[in-house]
Amino acid sequence: MLDLIVIGAGPAGITASVYAARKKMDFLVISKDIGGQAAWSGDIENYTGYQFISGPELASKFEDHMRQYDITVKDNEEVREVKKLDGIISVASDKSAYEAKTVIVASGKKTRELNVPGEKEFKNKGLTYCATCDAPLFSGKDVAVVGGGNSGLDAALQLTKIARRIYLVNIAPEITGDPVMEEQVRKSSIITVLNDTRVTGVTGDKFVTGISIKRNNKEEALAVGGVFVEIGLIPNSGFVKGVEKNELGEIKVNCRNETNAGGIFAAGDVTDVPEKQIIIAAGEGSKACLSAFRYLLQHN
Amino acid sequence: MDKNVTVYSTPSCPWCLRVKQFLKEGNIAFQDLDVASNQQAAQEMIKKSGQMGVPVLDIDGEIIVGFDKEKIKAVLGI
Numbered sequence: 001m002l003d004l005i006v007i008g009a010g011p012a013g014i015t016a017s018v019y020a021a022r023k024k025m026d027f028l029v030i031s032k033d034i035g036g037q038a039a040w041s042g043d044i045e046n047y048t049g050y051q052f053i054s055g056p057e058l059a060s061k062f063e064d065h066m067r068q069y070d071i072t073v074k075d076n077e078e079v080r081e082v083k084k085l086d087g088i089i090s091v092a093s094d095k096s097a098y099e100a101k102t103v104i105v106a107s108g109k110k111t112r113e114l115n116v117p118g119e120k121e122f123k124n125k126g127l128t129y130c131a132t133c134d135a136p137l138f139s140g141k142d143v144a145v146v147g148g149g150n151s152g153l154d155a156a157l158q159l160t161k162i163a164r165r166i167y168l169v170n171i172a173p174e175i176t177g178d179p180v181m182e183e184q185v186r187k188s189s190i191i192t193v194l195n196d197t198r199v200t201g202v203t204g205d206k207f208v209t210g211i212s213i214k215r216n217n218k219e220e221a222l223a224v225g226g227v228f229v230e231i232g233l234i235p236n237s238g239f240v241k242g243v244e245k246n247e248l249g250e251i252k253v254n255c256r257n258e259t260n261a262g263g264i265f266a267a268g269d270v271t272d273v274p275e276k277q278i279i280i281a282a283g284e285g286s287k288a289c290l291s292a293f294r295y296l297l298q299h300n
Numbered sequence: 301m302d303k304n305v306t307v308y309s310t311p312s313c314p315w316c317l318r319v320k321q322f323l324k325e326g327n328i329a330f331q332d333l334d335v336a337s338n339q340q341a342a343q344e345m346i347k348k349s350g351q352m353g354v355p356v357l358d359i360d361g362e363i364i365v366g367f368d369k370e371k372i373k374a375v376l377g378i
Contacts (some may be wrong), residue, residue: 040314056317076370124353124365133313136336137352207352 002026002100004292005091007079008236010036011278012268013106014062015285016292021069023293027100028072030079030093035059036108037233037269038278042132047279058278079107083241084261101299102292105240105251105259105266106285109233109276114146118202119229126208127227131155135228140164143226144211146199152230153177156191157184159228166191167222169213171198171231202227235270246272257288263299265292303376305330308345308356312336315367316355322369326378 004020006013009031020027033039041055050058066073074093081092082103091098111129113119119127128134131145135158143163145156148170154177156168168185173196175182185191197215202208210223235250243259243266244252250272257265267288268281305323307330309316323330335342335354349356349363357364359375 035318039318042312042314054314054317056314056321060318060321124351126352128353130313130353133310133315133354134352136310136312137342137346137354139339139342206350 001088002028002098003296004102004104004289005030005089005098005100006104006106006289007082007091008032008036008106008108008268008270009034009063009066009073009075010106010108010268011038011062011281012108012270012285012288013104014066015282016104016106016267016289017066017071017073018069019286019289020293021066021071023289025293025296028074028098029066030074030077030091030098032076032078034063034073034075038062040130040132041278044278046277079239081239081241082264084264087263089263102263102265102295104257104285104288104292105237105264105270106268106281106288107236107239107270108281109235109269111229112232112234114199114202114229114231116199116201118204122202122204122208122227125206126204126225127202127229129229131158131228131230135159135162138163138226141225142223143167143228144169144199144222144224145228145230147230147232148172148175148177148193148195149230149232150177150181151232152228153181153185155228155230157181157188160188160190163226164190167224168193169197169199169211170195172196199227233269237270240264240266248272256291257284258291263292263295265295302329303360304358305360305376306333306358307331308333308335308341308354308358310334310336310354313354319355319357319367319372322367322372326376328376328378 003025004027006029039059078094142165144167201212251266253271265288267284269276333341
């Protein structure tokens, strides 16, 4: 049986792994995508030691750091279930099953989906969750950005240089993003803000041709050639059984990264720690590993 | 024989950077087409892959959408 399994290889999981390697623990790392959300970030200017670094670059430095040690990394593998039974923690993935004395859940967050008809069908066929990546492909088109928070406003503003007309569809009665960006959005002559409006479906043929929206209790159709979904993130915590989570689904941890289940620790964006930052996730990862190490000393 | 590799990408997309970095590390020569500035390449990419997400790789006519490391390795035979 392993000492430890680290689930996730973003900033938290990678840092936990580096610490575990240096403690010479018998462990492995299971990761769906190395780098996690950090690899998706644009420009990073608040990670100490780097005045400026791009997300992919920092993620690749993290990975190099981890791989410097002789660590077993199960890449492209997704964990389906973690549960504790008779003091043993079992981890089942889409490829295999493992057992360990401790686990660090560092599985981060993922994009929140709309959960409306047509969404899955038209993913990457006019519907995208990465405005930064795909926006340039919508040159001259009418598009909808869904979400009135910072990422929605940011996507809409990026699109002002590319699209012909932009509908900003916001479920809340008012924009919730930063006032500075809201002002820029209001000033743009090609952005139409639709507050108090819910997207009820995505329609099209081979590619997206429109969305249906509901406002003032009325269904309307909006002809658009692109849909940018920017409605925030949800924690990847559903696979962890028997641990307490908050109303957002984040795993509850104390200041030692312990969950309510002994031997199961959690770190980074999947937890209820306030502030989701790369530097915080990395620090939490190291703390979780040291706590797991101490737990093993006490329970062996 | 070396395979003919084309990467369709946008300058702002993190996964495109990683795909290109991955190919460079493996000393794989490739043609990089920026679909943000090259509309013809954009149309070509959409036609070939039947979708609009980047990155897209064309390896000797085999189309791979996204940074699917395992699939890229398999098609390249590395």
